[in-house]
Amino acid sequence: IKGGTPLRGEVQVSGAKNAAVAIIPATILAGGPCLLENIPDISDVYTLYDMLSLMGATVRVVSRTSVFIDTSNITSHKVPEDLARQLRASYYFLGALLGRCNEANVPLPGGCDFGVRPIDQHIKGFEALGANVNIGHGSVSISTDGLLGSHIYFDVVSVGATINVMLAVVKAKGLTVLENVAKEPHIVDLANFLNSMGADVRGAGTEVIKIRGVSEMHGCTYSIIPDQIEAGTYMVAAAATGGDVVIDNVIPKHLESISNKLEDCGVTVIEGDESVRIISEGGRPRACRVKTSPHPGFPTDMQPQFATLLTICDGNSTVVEDVWDNRFKYIDQLRRMGANIMVNGDTALITGVETLTSAPVEADDLRAGAAMVIAGLIAKGETSIGNIKLIDRGYENIVEKLTAVGADISRVTFDED
Ligand code: EPU
Numbered sequence: 001i002k003g004g005t006p007l008r009g010e011v012q013v014s015g016a017k018n019a020a021v022a023i024i025p026a027t028i029l030a031g032g033p034c035l036l037e038n039i040p041d042i043s044d045v046y047t048l049y050d051m052l053s054l055m056g057a058t059v060r061v062v063s064r065t066s067v068f069i070d071t072s073n074i075t076s077h078k079v080p081e082d083l084a085r086q087l088r089a090s091y092y093f094l095g096a097l098l099g100r101c102n103e104a105n106v107p108l109p110g111g112c113d114f115g116v117r118p119i120d121q122h123i124k125g126f127e128a129l130g131a132n133v134n135i136g137h138g139s140v141s142i143s144t145d146g147l148l149g150s151h152i153y154f155d156v157v158s159v160g161a162t163i164n165v166m167l168a169v170v171k172a173k174g175l176t177v178l179e180n181v182a183k184e185p186h187i188v189d190l191a192n193f194l195n196s197m198g199a200d201v202r203g204a205g206t207e208v209i210k211i212r213g214v215s216e217m218h219g220c221t222y223s224i225i226p227d228q229i230e231a232g233t234y235m236v237a238a239a240a241t242g243g244d245v246v247i248d249n250v251i252p253k254h255l256e257s258i259s260n261k262l263e264d265c266g267v268t269v270i271e272g273d274e275s276v277r278i279i280s281e282g283g284r285p286r287a288c289r290v291k292t293s294p295h296p297g298f299p300t301d302m303q304p305q306f307a308t309l310l311t312i313c314d315g316n317s318t319v320v321e322d323v324w325d326n327r328f329k330y331i332d333q334l335r336r337m338g339a340n341i342m343v344n345g346d347t348a349l350i351t352g353v354e355t356l357t358s359a360p361v362e363a364d365d366l367r368a369g370a371a372m373v374i375a376g377l378i379a380k381g382e383t384s385i386g387n388i389k390l391i392d393r394g395y396e397n398i399v400e401k402l403t404a405v406g407a408d409i410s411r412v413t414f415d416e417d
Pocket residue numbers: 018021088089112116117118119120121122123156157158159160161182300301323324325366367394
């Protein structure tokens with residue numbers, strides 16, 4: 001990336017990664033043909049297609065953004081190990097297979113490294129529904145003679161546990177009440193998808209979800225919501241480069257916590273029906289205080305990108321990471337680019353500098369990689385980012401999208417030497 005140029009123009013946002021990675025395994029519950037639209041063209045999605053295919057499903061990519069999946073002939077309730085380790089969402093096969101086949105065997109999942117990532121709340125939920133859970137030899141095995149509806153209170157608000165238990169329970173006997181659930185937009189999207197397949201899920205997006213088990217489900221056509229985090233990443237990139245960018249194909253309501261923080265920094269945010277325009281042309285933005293929390297709070301998946309903007313804001317900012325234990329690893333990379341950041345436990349103290357300086361850096365994980373891209377767009381001179389396969393896990397055509405708004409960015413391959 002040769003940085004220092006304000007971004008200008010329009011960016012189209014793709015379908016939501018974290019909705020897609022739940023909805024693709026959820027097709028198992030249909031036991032029939034599904035057509036999914038507005039799917040993001042990212043590597044995590046293709047890994048899930050490979051898993052489904054190896055389990056006996058028919059997966060046909062219809063276009064760059066749509067896929068036909070027929071899970072009627074699934075022959076295995078076991079998820080292939082090497083693929084499962086590539087992403088966190090492979091654990092959604094636990095809930096989906098348990099819900100359909102009363103049996104599941106899934107290797108302990110991979111995904112970004114933010115310290116300990118326990119799955120105790122998933123297991124608490126499965127057990128409360130009457131499943132036997134065994135963890136051993138690096139895998140989770142679950143079986144049941146038949147799940148029964150239950151009342152489950154989650155001890156922590158977990159996106160993954162909420163989704164997994166929703167998947168397991170849609171075909172269970174009776175009523176299930178889930179309390180202290182996650183409220184992220186992709187939880188609502190999954191509930192809408194399950195209901196389009198014949199499930200009876202109510203209350204998604206609030207504190208309590210009620211699910212009445214149904215005996216039959218069927219395939220459907222469904223279009224996935226736009227990606228809140230991809231949109232937020234381009235909003236911050238526009239603000240950090242002093243640009244003027246319309247981010248299109250979004251649900252502005254999903255972006256409110258990000259828009260509000262940008263406004264705190266003095267950046268102009270103009271909401272349209274399906275777009276937000278970011279204007280940041282009046283000099284350095286102001287410092288501010290950010291604390292991550294579950295939806296509708298400020299998303300942890302925007303923390304590295306927003307912290308990167310704060311490195312060049314005028315004044316002292318604080319970023320409190322309240323969701324993950326260890327999501328500040330990328331800060332060492334920002335320091336290499338001249339950022340002034342001190343980390344104290346869950347808090348990063350950022351003293352704004354005039355600008356960043358270019359350097360060779362690495363993508364430590366998906367969103368940390370996006371943060372490095374924003375840092376490279378800020379810094380004058382040439383920044384190279386290594387390990388970009390982690391960025392490709394979650395951002396469709398990031399190079400092309402940024403080029404279209406004036407960035408000087410290209411994808412290069414070096415030989416190993
Ligand atoms: N937690 C537990 N026990 C559990 C589950 C979670 O203590 O059984 C704790 C975690 O340790 C963490 C907190 O609860 O402190 C929240 O974890 P959550 O389960 O909500 O996270 P996740 O489902 O593993 C999803 C997203 C992440 C995103 C988090 C939080 C997917 C595939 N991943 O992870 O997204 O950071 O929710 O919003 O949906 C990303 O897209 O870059 C990404 C990492």
